[in-house]
Amino acid sequence: MKPTPHAAAYKFLYTGDHEMILYATLKRLHIRPAHPDYEDYLQEARLLFPEVYVDFPDNPEAKPHQFLAYAQRKIYWALLDRLRRDRKQNDRQEAGDQTELLETVASDADILDAIGQQDFRRYLLRVIGASGSTGEWRFLVGTLVDQLTADEIAARHGVSHNTVYKWRRTLIRRLVNHLTPPENFLN
Structure with a gap:
């Protein structure tokens, strides 16, 4: 029985020190373990890995160094997009300081x-x-x-x-x- 692509991807990820690319990607995005959403982004990176594994044009097992560089770049861009989207969403939801708005609104007089x-x-x-x-x-x-x-x-x-x-x-x-x-x- 041949393993599914996702099983093969996770097997590849957890052999050796391949998982280090996920930590390096988070570090490059300035998401440290003290960050409140660190675990969420790490899990997101783990979920992205099989998709990148399947999208790699060559055999990842045959060219592991090229694949790991490719995977880190793809995961970096995907997480960066999510990080931007999350920050944009948070900026919209912040209460903010209303004094500037109230000062610019004209008075009744x-x-x-x-x-x-x-x-x-x-x-x-x-x-x-x-x-x-x-x-x-x-x-x-x-x-x-x-x-x-x-x-x-x-x-x-x-x-x-x-x-x-x-x-x-x-x-x-x-x-x-x-x-x-x-x-x-x-x-």
């Missing part, structure tokens, strides 16, 4: 302020869109929508800095006249 600013921006665009000049429109869109500086607005439209500041002055005058009734201007 900030959200209401942003909503108010957005409404105000829409209102300004509607006012200038109805009666403003092209320069005022360019300045308003450049600053409120595109968040550009005066230099960037000038470069975008091919005008001087003074022209952009002139657009700003006329825009401010138009808004003061539109938003402030003449009878309440000084009060």
